[in-house]
Amino acid sequence: GAVVSQHPSWVICKSGTSVKIECRSLDFQATTMFWYRQFPKQSLMLMATSNEGSKATYEQGVEKDKFLINHASLTLSTLTVTSAHPEDSSFYICSASRDRGDTEAFFGQGTRLTVV
């Protein structure tokens, strides 16, 4: 199957700082990438959908100024958590698709963010 690489796999940062998480499709062009957030023992909550070269579409309740998403190329999308606070601590996971006909969504390994 296709490979999606997410980096870093874990990060600890201080309150007030910003953290950037990268999601790369290694062997295919991802026209669409998705960012999810997962709290312990809970489901994946879709935060936003990003399409290459256009603005991300955020789900209701997700602060777009807080979670900046950039999809600059067909193989890279980044999520920047700005001015992080302890409540932003979570597991963030990206997913990449070639098109809506994909019979599998390809996931990165996830990033565990801890804000202290």
Add this chain to the structure above:
Amino acid sequence: AQKITQTQPGMFVQEKEAVTLDCTYDTSDPSYGLFWYKQPSSGEMIFLIYQGSYDQQNATEGRYSLNFQKARKSANLVISASQLGDSAMYFCAMREVGTGGFKTIFGAGTRLFVKA
């Protein structure tokens, strides 16, 4: 309103027996895809099986089969001959077309425990 419903927070199964994990969905899109993913404690999302809304046959992948009942809007996962390594969180997901394109949303998940 819940789009993907998994009503079993936890399930127990004896090793080597079969188990069914329930999933119902709600969509008005005639073209959609249904997925099942396994998430072990490491956090990675492991793709198991896919069913397209127009597929006539139920999908099967090794020990996994999807019991697709379109009229009832259900897509239950059947795991045959359970193994200890099957103990994990299982998520049902649906891909549908939204205002920003297509997106995949997840159910709350079912934690499966396989007993020796």
